Every structure is written in structure tokens, then in C-alpha cells.
Amino acid sequence: MPLLALDCEGPVTLNDNAYEFTAALLPQGGEFFARISRYDDYLADVERRPGYKAGDTLKLILPFLKAYGATNRALREFSRKTLRVLPGAAETLKFLNQLLPTFIISTSYRPYLEALGEVSGFPLERVFCTEVDFEAVKIPEAEARLLREWAEKILELPLIEIPEGARGFEDLPPESQRAVEVLEEIFWRKLPEMEAGRFLEEVNPVGGKEKARALETALSETGFSPSEALYIGDSITDVEALELAREGGGGAVAFNANRYALRVAEFYVLSERATPEAELAKAFIEKGKEGLIALARKEAKDYELGLVAEAGKDLVSRSEAFRKGVRGKAIGALG
Structure with a gap:
């Protein structure tokens, strides 16, 4: 698994x-x-x-x-008051925790991840974040x-x-x-x-190389290799972790991503909901990266999934526009 x-x-x-x-x-x-x-x-x-x-x-x-x-x-208090989850995220996290070892690797400050844990039940021992x-x-x-x-x-x-x-x-x-x-x-x-x-x-923010190091720690703790890692990220802070998964033969997915993540990811997703993450996980469990390719070939989906290399030249502009539509223009424009 x-x-x-x-x-x-x-x-x-x-x-x-x-x-x-x-x-x-x-x-x-x-x-x-x-x-x-x-x-x-x-x-x-x-x-x-x-x-x-x-x-x-x-x-x-x-x-x-x-x-x-x-x-x-x-x-x-601010983190608890302002937390907004992607539709379906709390349910998806609970499902994923039962399906396979799941970790969150975030640059965000710990109080924000604690707020997420309170509403989703996600275990903090499987969270890497900035102290x-x-x-x-x-x-x-x-x-x-x-x-x-x-x-x-x-x-x-x-x-x-x-x-x-x-x-x-x-x-x-x-x-x-x-x-x-x-x-x-x-x-x-x-x-x-x-x-x-x-x-x-x-203070040592968990971004860039620290995210890759966190992924390596999660792999070591669970006894898996990079080829067995599915990593889902969206921004410049995820580049090294996406590269680690991709170069190791695992799954590297850019989710509602900006140009930095799309530059190194093998797959991309555009979705207003978090539920595709469960489908990605099931496909990866079944056949690894080949499972993700097979899922991308299916047309009957309420979200867009594809291979970055096969997408048109407008992928970056489409993804960044979609990102701003989902998260708001100001936040979506950040690196």
C-alpha cells in the first residue's frame, strides 16, 4: 500500500x-x-x-x-475563526486516513493546522508544519x-x-x-x-527543501520508497517534494496550481472540491502511476485531470485563473 x-x-x-x-x-x-x-x-x-x-x-x-x-x-483564535476548507475536504481527509497512510506537509503555522485538525479529525502526529x-x-x-x-x-x-x-x-x-x-x-x-x-x-518554515525532507521522513517512518509516494501540491513551496515523488517513480500532482508547481508535476487537477484526491489515491493504490494515467484518460469526471506534458500551452493560464476563482484573486496570485 x-x-x-x-x-x-x-x-x-x-x-x-x-x-x-x-x-x-x-x-x-x-x-x-x-x-x-x-x-x-x-x-x-x-x-x-x-x-x-x-x-x-x-x-x-x-x-x-x-x-x-x-x-x-x-x-x-484567528486561525480557528477564519478557517475555510475546500468543499468535501473534511470528509475526504477522513476517508483517506482509513484508506492509506496520509500526511499533510504544510508551510503554514502550527495553530492553523491545529484548527484544521479540530474540524476534520486529522491526526496532528501526521502533520509537518512551521513552528x-x-x-x-x-x-x-x-x-x-x-x-x-x-x-x-x-x-x-x-x-x-x-x-x-x-x-x-x-x-x-x-x-x-x-x-x-x-x-x-x-x-x-x-x-x-x-x-x-x-x-x-x-524559525524554519516547512517549504521547498524542507517539504522534500518531510516527505522523506514520512517515507522512512512508514517503510515506503519514493515510487510508492503520491504527492499533491499547488505552489512554489511544493516544488522539491513534487520533484522527489516524480523522480522516484511516484505520483506528482499539481492541484489548482500555479506555474511553479505545474513546472515539475506530472499530473494536474482543476477542481472546486477536494473529492478528486480520494479518486487519485484509489487509482494510485491499484496501479501506481499507471493508475493515475488510466484515471486521466477517463472522460466521465466532474473535474479536470490530465498529464501536464499533454496539456495545451494554455494550461498555466487556465490553472492560475481557476485557482483565483476558487481561492480568490489575492490569495490565488501568491506564489
């Missing part, structure tokens, strides 16, 4: 918890988060900076959240004021534009280069010298 691992936000829930918490706490917090998220895309996918991984947005924003009064309790403790870092009021000033400065920056095929700083438009330079100064020269810089040192 194989193993299933899936991302939380996208394949299971409709939220972007970190984005929404930032939007609720900071003035123009959604715009602020979008700028840091695009900087994350640049560092992880264009510059490919050593030691940096997709999803580290979730540690970059922590000093600013702290400066605006974030607490562990506030994050727990955060706002109370562990005490910042002086002078630092908090400076961080709030920097937040205003970041809001004045343009959203970094990443041209197709960009592979370095020099490929960015001039205004985007200037935005990168400002963010470099804040995050890698000034913040490390501050008490708030401890967030950058001590």
Missing part, C-alpha cells in the same frame, strides 16, 4: 493563513505580504540563493507581525517603532516583476531591482543585528 502526502492550503483549505493574519494585523497588510511573497519568489526561483528556500516568507514577516502586536493566542512562538522573542519598543516604519517603507515599493525566464538580478526591471535592494538592506543587513532578527535565525 502506498503513501499519500498533500499540502494543506490549496488541496485541503481555501485560506492563505499567513497572508490573512498579516492583512488583519498590519495596515494594508495584504499588500505588504504580497511584496514579501514576491521577494520570496525572486530569492527562491530566480536568484536561487543558497540557504534560502521557498516559503521563508513565513519567517520574514514575523518581526513585523510581532511589532504590530501578534501573539500566540491571537494566531490560534512559531511569538512569546519567545521580546523586542524593545524602539525596535517595534522602527519595524512599523519599515513596513510603511515596504508598502511604498512596487511589486517585484519577474520576467519569464529571469535567472538573475540583472533580468529584473529597474524599479524591481531597486525594490530588491531595499529589501536586501532590511532583511539581511539591519534585521540580523536586532532582537527581532531572532525570528529569522530560529
Whole structure:
């Protein structure tokens, strides 16, 4: 029997918890988060900076959240209050847990996964996610004021534009280069010298290579090989885990995905509900990757499933538009 691992936000829930918490706490917090998220895309996918991984947005924003009064309790209560699951997700998770070993590998903060566990019954011992403790870092009021000033400065920056095929700083438009330079100064020269810089040192978001490492841990714990892994993800943070499953001969599925996940996945799904995940799991149990191919060939489905290599050139635009329709334009546009 194989193993299933899936991302939380996208394949299971409709939220972007970190984005929404930032939007609720900071003035123009959604715009602020979008700028840091695009900087994350640049560092992880264009510059490919050593030691940096997709999803580290979730540690970059922590000093600013702290400066605006974030607490562990506030994050727990906010997560419980705002949790929105994809239709059919709670029932699908329960079914999957009975069908095969199932894990959630998420970049999201633990309180959000705890909120999901409360409504779905999903066992937290099978969850990999980002640990955060706002109370562990005490910042002086002078630092908090400076961080709030920097937040205003970041809001004045343009959203970094990443041209197709960009592979370095020099490929960015001039205004985007200037935005990168400002963010470099804040995050890698000034913040490390501050008490708030401890967030950058001590928090390790589960994204990029950490998701692949989590998948390897799940495989080790259950005694399976990568060829027996079915991984379902949707964004830049899932790239390495999708690659691990695909290169190992397992199933790599992009679910309502953006261009980053589609670039490395072998299969794609467009669905307004989570229920296709159960069909994917059953097909994979029966015949592995060949089972997924056979399922993709069937026409009588209320969702779209196909092989990325066989899809038209418009797949990325169709999938990203569908993603925004399901999750909302602002969240759907995030990397």
C-alpha cells in the first residue's frame, strides 16, 4: 500500500493563513505580504540563493507581525475563526486516513493546522508544519517603532516583476531591482543585528527543501520508497517534494496550481472540491502511476485531470485563473 502526502492550503483549505493574519494585523497588510511573497519568489526561483528556500516568507514577516502586536493566542483564535476548507475536504481527509497512510506537509503555522485538525479529525502526529512562538522573542519598543516604519517603507515599493525566464538580478526591471535592494538592506543587513532578527535565525518554515525532507521522513517512518509516494501540491513551496515523488517513480500532482508547481508535476487537477484526491489515491493504490494515467484518460469526471506534458500551452493560464476563482484573486496570485 502506498503513501499519500498533500499540502494543506490549496488541496485541503481555501485560506492563505499567513497572508490573512498579516492583512488583519498590519495596515494594508495584504499588500505588504504580497511584496514579501514576491521577494520570496525572486530569492527562491530566480536568484536561487543558497540557504534560502521557498516559503521563508513565513519567517520574514514575523518581526513585523510581532511589532504590530501578534501573539500566540491571537494566531490560534484567528486561525480557528477564519478557517475555510475546500468543499468535501473534511470528509475526504477522513476517508483517506482509513484508506492509506496520509500526511499533510504544510508551510503554514502550527495553530492553523491545529484548527484544521479540530474540524476534520486529522491526526496532528501526521502533520509537518512551521513552528512559531511569538512569546519567545521580546523586542524593545524602539525596535517595534522602527519595524512599523519599515513596513510603511515596504508598502511604498512596487511589486517585484519577474520576467519569464529571469535567472538573475540583472533580468529584473529597474524599479524591481531597486525594490530588491531595499529589501536586501532590511532583511539581511539591519534585521540580523536586532532582537527581532531572532525570528529569522530560529524559525524554519516547512517549504521547498524542507517539504522534500518531510516527505522523506514520512517515507522512512512508514517503510515506503519514493515510487510508492503520491504527492499533491499547488505552489512554489511544493516544488522539491513534487520533484522527489516524480523522480522516484511516484505520483506528482499539481492541484489548482500555479506555474511553479505545474513546472515539475506530472499530473494536474482543476477542481472546486477536494473529492478528486480520494479518486487519485484509489487509482494510485491499484496501479501506481499507471493508475493515475488510466484515471486521466477517463472522460466521465466532474473535474479536470490530465498529464501536464499533454496539456495545451494554455494550461498555466487556465490553472492560475481557476485557482483565483476558487481561492480568490489575492490569495490565488501568491506564489
